[in-house]
Amino acid sequence: VPPPRPLAVDPIDQARENWVNAGWARAAGGMSVLTSVVRVSQILVSEVDAVLRPLGLTFARYEVLMLLRFSRAGELPLGKMGERLQVHPASVTNAVDRLEADGLVRRQPHPSDGRGVLAAITPAGRRRAAAASDQLNAVVFERVELPGDGLDTLYALLKDLRHRAGDFV
């Protein structure tokens, strides 16, 4: 396991400089923002996964669990979850398979549509979701910090990008 030593200079700053020197100044801002977003995503997801691993969960399965936890009846059609989580139907099937094998979720027939399948959270699933949330809040979410209103500004800018990409209306 190589302890990821911090680099002396910021590699993304270097890339940005390379872009400008190559005559691509107009694209330098977008390139460096994109690379930064990807890198921060890697960092944060690996922190989340490290917390969830001992609980037998991944970020994707945790999101499924929380979606059910916050739903009115504790159950949702698989397709709806795929839409909400913006993931491929096959990923939902896979996640529900794993959660069901661990007894955290149950598959149920859709009451009105014979094609559909509902996933329902079990009591064990609610307990696991609560434990995971407590740890994630304390160890990761509450420690994502920025000076001043940095977090709110960041959220608004990212929301703007998502909106422009057509992520929501």
Place this chain on the structure above:
Amino acid sequence: VPPPRPLAVDPIDQARENWVNAGWARAAGGMSVLTSVVRVSQILVSEVDAVLRPLGLTFARYEVLMLLRFSRAGELPLGKMGERLQVHPASVTNAVDRLEADGLVRRQPHPSDGRGVLAAITPAGRRRAAAASDQLNAVVFERVELPGDGLDTLYALLKDLRHRAGDFV
């Protein structure tokens, strides 16, 4: 292929609201920023991959190619590339395998360290890198836009997060 229809309401806003209602207001900001970063990363990387796919590249392999393109001698040790790109050594091996199979990169023995291996970009690799960069700049990077100095602000905030995570000194 399901055309990802935009949702009527922002799912991350909903999650944020759920967090506050659950009594986790202190963690709501971090949770929604983290989820936003992950989502934007997914969107942008899939746009990049869509551009690179016809060129036989992925984002990871493109980054390797550009690292070599911007290096002084057009060649670097595999380990150095792993550090700069912040990826696992096995991922570098895999990327170089694919690039070498396509004739875009050549493996060379390290001149002074018998353990090391250099990857050197070939003329075909330079042509492929130039074509990929032209398209990425025009189709993706130049279209990542925000009003005012939004892009610079976003870059600075993400850099702050990376710095706090120990990504660089």
Place this chain on the structure above:
DNA sequence: GAAGATTGAGAGTTCAATCTTC
């Protein structure tokens, strides 16, 4: 013994194809 690189196993995602039901 430690560092650089490779290998094979395990997990997750995406895609195309399939099956059932509307």
Place this chain on the structure above:
DNA sequence: GAAGATTGAACTCTCAATCTTC
């Protein structure tokens, strides 16, 4: 015919183990 869900193949990433060279 179209939609919901599942399956198997292909790909990528990560991890542990291995091999060579310092």
